Amino acid sequence: MSADHHHHDHGHDHDHHHDNRYSDMQARVKALETVLTAKGLIDPAAIDVIVETYETKIGPRNGARVVAKAWSDPHFAAWLKEDATAAIASLGYTGRQGEHMRAVFNTPETHNLVVCTLCSCYPWAVLGLPPVWYKAPAYRSRAVIDPRSVLAEFGLTLPEDKKIRVWDSTAELRYLVIPERPDGTDNMSEEELAELVSRDAMIGTAIAGAPA
Amino acid sequence: MNGPHDLGGQMGFGPVAPEKDEPYFHAEWEKRALGLTLSCGAFGAWTIDESRHARENIPPAAYLSASYYEIWMRALEVLLERHGFATRGEIDAGAKQMEPATPKRVLKAEMVQGVLARGGPCDRPVDTEPLFQPGDRVRTKNFNPETHTRLPRYARAKTGVVEAVQGSYVFPDGNAHGQGENPQWVYTVVFDGGEIWGGGSDPTLTVSIDAWESYLERL
Numbered sequence: 151m152s153a154d155h156h157h158h159d160h161g162h163d164h165d166h167h168h169d170n171r172y173s174d175m176q177a178r179v180k181a182l183e184t185v186l187t188a189k190g191l192i193d194p195a196a197i198d199v200i201v202e203t204y205e206t207k208i209g210p211r212n213g214a215r216v217v218a219k220a221w222s223d224p225h226f227a228a229w230l231k232e233d234a235t236a237a238i239a240s241l242g243y244t245g246r247q248g249e250h251m252r253a254v255f256n257t258p259e260t261h262n263l264v265v266c267t268l269c270s271c272y273p274w275a276v277l278g279l280p281p282v283w284y285k286a287p288a289y290r291s292r293a294v295i296d297p298r299s300v301l302a303e304f305g306l307t308l309p310e311d312k313k314i315r316v317w318d319s320t321a322e323l324r325y326l327v328i329p330e331r332p333d334g335t336d337n338m339s340e341e342e343l344a345e346l347v348s349r350d351a352m353i354g355t356a357i358a359g360a361p362a
Numbered sequence: 363m364n365g366p367h368d369l370g371g372q373m374g375f376g377p378v379a380p381e382k383d384e385p386y387f388h389a390e391w392e393k394r395a396l397g398l399t400l401s402c403g404a405f406g407a408w409t410i411d412e413s414r415h416a417r418e419n420i421p422p423a424a425y426l427s428a429s430y431y432e433i434w435m436r437a438l439e440v441l442l443e444r445h446g447f448a449t450r451g452e453i454d455a456g457a458k459q460m461e462p463a464t465p466k467r468v469l470k471a472e473m474v475q476g477v478l479a480r481g482g483p484c485d486r487p488v489d490t491e492p493l494f495q496p497g498d499r500v501r502t503k504n505f506n507p508e509t510h511t512r513l514p515r516y517a518r519a520k521t522g523v524v525e526a527v528q529g530s531y532v533f534p535d536g537n538a539h540g541q542g543e544n545p546q547w548v549y550t551v552v553f554d555g556g557e558i559w560g561g562g563s564d565p566t567l568t569v570s571i572d573a574w575e576s577y578l579e580r581l
Binding site for chain 2: 169171172175176178179180181182183184185186188189190191192193195196197198199200201203204205208209244245246247248249250252267268269270275278279281282283285286287288289290291292294295296297298300303304310311312313314315316317318319320321322323350355
């Protein structure tokens, strides 16, 4: 949408059941940025840096490197279990929405799945910004009551006797799922292993990929 | 509060719709919305708990039909007005009409990397020993405050087991309302699926929450 489509008359908001202020988000957000800039409260260039950072620097490749190292280095895996925040920081991944990390390891018996039913808590430092579905009502409502059907919608069918543990991120701990290492990867380097680890595998809506 | 945000176990939202190769942003305004939210958070005028509560307070019909960045923007406008930085009328007009309150800091471009790398840790020391230890059976309290809480409705008055003592953290229920940080111990508490959802629930399911100490009673 562009500002050209912003044709609603705000003087008649009371005639509508919903608030027309938000019918054109492009215009609404632009107005807000304009006001705050005029007041000297924000630096638009800072917004550019924030966006660039999350588009290019902080994303699920960070988490994939954590997983690959955990698969390759038993000492690192043990550290990750004991103190995930410090172990992850040792790879350079720190900061906003990664201040208090916990790593949860899938096993042959148990599959882990992470959700935030109350808002959109997500481990930004290792996975970047959350996908839309993670923040939307369908996932947040159903992950805790019917995770098996949710996983099926991602194309993941678990054996019936596989236990499912759902972690609802209700406090400031942020969870990273460490998927099981796929078979046939014994000779792969950390870099190659990281390629097998998708964002969804670290949320728990997928498993790690098989080597090509 | 029993708001629209407290979604665990609700029904009727349809299938999850993962988008293949989803971009980080679906419109230019979403980029600005992210940056504005972080930039205004840097004012130091409100806490993450107050901002979460502002989002929960969006009327249910609007909350459930809004995209998440729209939720952020609606809440941000409330916070900006509440703390004297910008009025609804100014945003409607897209023009400055009054001098704002003074922020503790203005986030400049050169500060961004440092601010993001530091984050906002909210672990705080407490003087007391943890009341509970791993393996303890506990029951969550039953309460329905009109104010902020991080105990979801589906996990109230339920029996579970403490799995881990996770440290002590700012207590959001009070902090969201300007009552200070009052840190408490936080525990990971695990519930059997059947305890929460009753008959017919997945027998292999366990669900955990992270619960502040005052949410819990010893069994």
